[in-house]
Amino acid sequence: PRPGSSPALQAWVEDIDRQARTKLGMGRVADYIPALADQDPERFGLAICTNDGQLYTAGDAEIPFSIQSLSKVLLLSLALRRHGDALWRRVGLNPSGMPFNSLMQLETEHGKPRNPFINAGAIVVADHLVGAFATPSKHLQDVARTLSGNAGLLIDRQVLASEWRHRSRNAAAAYLMKAFGNLDNEVDEVLNAYFACCALRMSCADLAVTLNYLAADGHAMTTGDRFVPPAMAQRINALMFTSGMYDAAGDFAYRVGLPAKSGVGGGIVAIVPGRFSVCAWSPALDERGNSVAAQYALELLADDLGRWSGTLP
Ligand code: GLN
Numbered sequence: 001p002r003p004g005s006s007p008a009l010q011a012w013v014e015d016i017d018r019q020a021r022t023k024l025g026m027g028r029v030a031d032y033i034p035a036l037a038d039q040d041p042e043r044f045g046l047a048i049c050t051n052d053g054q055l056y057t058a059g060d061a062e063i064p065f066s067i068q069s070l071s072k073v074l075l076l077s078l079a080l081r082r083h084g085d086a087l088w089r090r091v092g093l094n095p096s097g098m099p100f101n102s103l104m105q106l107e108t109e110h111g112k113p114r115n116p117f118i119n120a121g122a123i124v125v126a127d128h129l130v131g132a133f134a135t136p137s138k139h140l141q142d143v144a145r146t147l148s149g150n151a152g153l154l155i156d157r158q159v160l161a162s163e164w165r166h167r168s169r170n171a172a173a174a175y176l177m178k179a180f181g182n183l184d185n186e187v188d189e190v191l192n193a194y195f196a197c198c199a200l201r202m203s204c205a206d207l208a209v210t211l212n213y214l215a216a217d218g219h220a221m222t223t224g225d226r227f228v229p230p231a232m233a234q235r236i237n238a239l240m241f242t243s244g245m246y247d248a249a250g251d252f253a254y255r256v257g258l259p260a261k262s263g264v265g266g267g268i269v270a271i272v273p274g275r276f277s278v279c280a281w282s283p284a285l286d287e288r289g290n291s292v293a294a295q296y297a298l299e300l301l302a303d304d305l306g307r308w309s310g311t312l313p
Contacts, residue, residue, distance in 0.1 A: 001055040035163075047208040049208035147221070154200070204280065270301075
């Protein structure tokens with residue numbers, strides 16, 4: 001992608017950045033692992049990647065952060081490319097209405113997670129990839145490097161080690177699924193792959209470019225190839241719309257109305273199908289684990305979308 005050429009759009013992005021920063025005092029940085037607790041809550045970044053290859057950025061859009069659950073979108077895309085609809089025998093398609101790390105439904109629903117965007121669901125998806133690739137996290141890192149065009153992307157070893165040390169809840173989910181026969185590989189190996197994917201560091205600009213294929217019928221911005229078929233891109237967007245914001249998916253759909261996925265690193269990616277992908281980031285989260293300022297930025301953006309119908313590609 002090239003830097004955006006419309007001064008009006010650039011001014012819009014900067015205006016959203018300015019307004020979103022009024023929310024910076026609100027929320028709390030994730031502290032379930034020490035390695036994330038020292039993030040700077042004053043950071044805010046915004047990046048828009050239009051389907052015709054323009055990149056508009058504001059604030060801290062170039063600063064890499066821990067992508068955490070945003071990796072679940074890439075994991076799901078890779079697993080669907082490989083296994084297609086067979087994946088849905090092992091993970092469901094419905095919103096959970098529960099926190100992303102909840103174990104409650106896992107037992108009553110016989111080890112089949114509600115959807116691929118809660119932790120248990122992403123662990124099942126990671127299990128598929130452990131079966132398919134020698135080092136799934138390295139594969140995911142390579143794919144992210146190719147799709148973003150940024151060969152410098154790295155997995156944060158400190159975050160990975162911290163996830164591992166504090167893995168009890170994710171390990172409980174994995175063992176429960178193993179007991180129900182819904183995990184093929186060893187729990188430790190699957191968890192390690194899942195944590196390594198969560199620990200990848202990317203910036204708003206990297207993420208908007210990488211996930212632009214969801215706005216572009218599956219076409220990857222950097223390679224020009226079809227990364228996933230159009231119907232698959234549509235289905236991933238549908239899942240993001242219903243389950244991408246955890247137990248706040250309904251609220252977010254009402255307020256913003258776009259497919260989106262959030263992570264506890266404070267990033268949220270949203271998709272305007274046929275037009276652009278956007279990533280907003282700020283580390284302080286609300287009680288459901290979604291970034292306060294990033295959600296607000298996407299709300300402002302969605303409110304203004306009509307204004308740009310003639311300008312945006
Ligand atoms: N690594 C985090 C976890 O497993 C990912 C969760 C998230 O971003 N919501 O708890």
